[in-house]
Amino acid sequence: MPSAVPSAVATAVEDVDPQLREALLACWTDVSNAGGAVGFVPPVSRDDVAPVLDSLLERVAQGRERVVVLRADGELAGWAVLSLSVSPLRRHWATVLRVQVHPARQGQGLGRALMSGVHDAARDLGLEMLHLTVRGGYGIEGFYQGLGYREFGRMPGAIRLAPGDDREEIHLYVEL
Numbered sequence: 245m246p247s248a249v250p251s252a253v254a255t256a257v258e259d260v261d262p263q264l265r266e267a268l269l270a271c272w273t274d275v276s277n278a279g280g281a282v283g284f285v286p287p288v289s290r291d292d293v294a295p296v297l298d299s300l301l302e303r304v305a306q307g308r309e310r311v312v313v314l315r316a317d318g319e320l321a322g323w324a325v326l327s328l329s330v331s332p333l334r335r336h337w338a339t340v341l342r343v344q345v346h347p348a349r350q351g352q353g354l355g356r357a358l359m360s361g362v363h364d365a366a367r368d369l370g371l372e373m374l375h376l377t378v379r380g381g382y383g384i385e386g387f388y389q390g391l392g393y394r395e396f397g398r399m400p401g402a403i404r405l406a407p408g409d410d411r412e413e414i415h416l417y418v419e420l
């Protein structure tokens with residue numbers, strides 16, 4: 245499906261300036277508070293998210309991770325992370341993290357455009373395969389399966405959203 249927003253483009257960035265950091269922080273906070281499965285349980289404030297973002301940006305500065313930024317109509321509409329392997333035996337694949345489209349812009353084909361940019365960035369890095377995990381109970385695996393990802397396992401109780409609310413973690417991969 246082509247993006248419903250023709251101007252949408254997702255590209256990998258190596259330098260995150262303060263303006264982009266602010267936009268990433270605002271998006272991550274809004275997505276989390278809308279119930280998105282991106283590392284937090286709502287409610288969260290920018291102060292909760294900022295230290296986690298800043299440690300991610302340190303890994304980006306070290307070249308261990310890449311941020312893929314989706315822009316639509318000139319604004320940040322979503323983003324994702326490619327986390328590269330440090331093991332010489334695993335350098336042909338990476339893990340995708342923090343996939344998110346701003347709640348105001350979901351359901352318009354932008355998630356698909358974002359993942360297309362992630363795949364292009366991964367190919368440019370010479371990667372052959374991508375891995376990611378999703379929280380059980382959200383149905384998000386359907387989004388990735390529509391993009392060619394295949395499930396290969398589930399870890400029971402891996403994610404504790406709250407005492408008594410453990411969720412399985414679903415593992416998926418795609419060959420590029």
Ligand SMILES: CC(C)(COP(=O)(O)OP(=O)(O)OC[C@H]1O[C@@H](n2cnc3c(N)ncnc32)[C@H](O)[C@@H]1OP(=O)(O)O)[C@@H](O)C(=O)NCCC(=O)NCCS
Nearest residue numbers: 280281343344345350351352353354355356383384386387
């Ligand atoms: C998951 C997410 C990135 C999808 O982005 P989006 O812009 O809403 O998705 P799109 O509009 O590009 O949808 C692409 C396709 O996936 C399908 N899809 C989207 N979300 C889905 C879901 N939760 N379950 C099943 N299918 C889904 C769409 O129906 C569409 O299918 P089609 O091409 O057959 O019409 C977005 O909903 C999001 O940011 N969610 C909150 C954060 C989150 O939980 N991220 C996942 C981390 S693992």
